[in-house]
Amino acid sequence: MSKLWGGRFTQTAEQWVDEFGASISFDQQLVKEDITGSIAHVTMLSKCGILAEEEAETIKKGLETLLAKAENNELDFKVEYEDIHLNIEKMLTDEVGAVGGKLHTARSRNDQVATDIHLYMKKEVTSIIEQLNRLQSVLVQLAEKHVETIFPGYTHLQRAQPISFGHHLLAYFWMFERDKERLSESLKRINVSPLGAGALSGTTFPIDRELTAKLLDFGAVYKNSLDAVSDRDFLIEFCSNASMIMMHLSRFCEELILWSSQEFQFVEISDKYATGSSMMPQKKNPDMAELIRGKTGRVYGSLMTLLTVMKGLPLAYNKDMQEDKEPVFDSVKTLKGSLAIFTGMMEEITVNKDKMEKAVSQDFSNATELADYLVNKGIPFREAHEIVGKLVLRCIENHIYLLDLPMNIYKEASSCFEEDVYDFLHPYKVVERRNSLGGTGFSAVQAAIEEAKKRI
Structure with missing residues (x-):
């Protein structure tokens, strides 16, 4: 034929x-x-x-x-x-x-395919922004329920300071807010019409490119016909943005996987988003969270595919560029599926508030607060740091915690210690006081929630 x-x-x-x-x-x-x-x-x-x-x-x-x-x-x-x-x-x-x-x-497949993929990306990016909005709404609702839930904050995956669990959730809200901003900004480069560029040099026919742009609801037209058919920057940018979103989802999934383990027991993932073992009847595996974590690499791969395809291409169109679509289609499908699953998972998650609060009563995450107590009494921070470090060591040697130390031991360490130190070190009080802008104090978290609601 x-x-x-x-x-x-x-x-x-x-x-x-x-x-x-x-x-x-x-x-x-x-x-x-x-x-x-x-x-x-x-x-x-x-x-x-x-x-x-x-x-x-x-x-x-x-x-x-x-x-x-x-x-x-x-x-x-x-x-x-x-x-x-x-x-x-x-x-x-x-x-x-x-x-x-x-x-x-007055048309080539070169400007035709470019037009198609611009239209496709405009639709899909708008849809993904809406999905991020839904996820953010779920996170804000959950954060609002747990403003005063005390949770161990970590650095180096070691207990660091007690924080509000709502505060921790809002950290991801702001990651996804930046993701939305990146996607929204990318629409300026997606929302441009290549139609009428022809194969590479325009056309001799008296066409009206502004008219087709208007009919297709594009905000602008490409100013150069070669660039119009050769540009795939907007696809690379999307795959980069998609990789960033997947990275944020993957980090959150990693935490959910840890928190739902027997060692942590901070949360329980709904049975709808977990699976069992074919051999071990007691198992409940966080498979959906693990899959999202795994699929992140798939989206990264799409970004590298596009960068590699485009890196050595002369102007204008080359058949290599046919390889732009499958990575983009796969990234869109993977990202949208991951967002849908993750949002559902967070809607039905069970927070074990008592486990979280018990954790912060059996650690040294209030040690920084004890140093701050001494600073408030006029002791330089470095000196206070050393005093508290020695007290922590004494606790470790005696298998107790800072709230268990008797007052005479505190007095031996520094005459600045008074009976109010016990109230000062209580995890609830530790968190409640940290109301600097963006901090974990309850008032600061509530203010952050109100700001977050305005962004959705």
């Missing part, structure tokens, strides 16, 4: 070669974007007098028929037509006759 572009060829490839070069197996995901872009293109051709109004109307109705069939998954794509563009063009000519071939006037 001759190709739609096969006029100058005297031989045809074998089927397995066609299959290797075809992209229809994956770029059929762009069917709605491809047809929508074509409707805008033919509308412009008519308004500019390049196509007769009657011809344009026939083509437009044919495209609308195909769009309706696409909505119902009724289109049959074929490898011999290579990609989404030629498949739709063949279906269109079958639908409306030879006039369908006029659709490709």
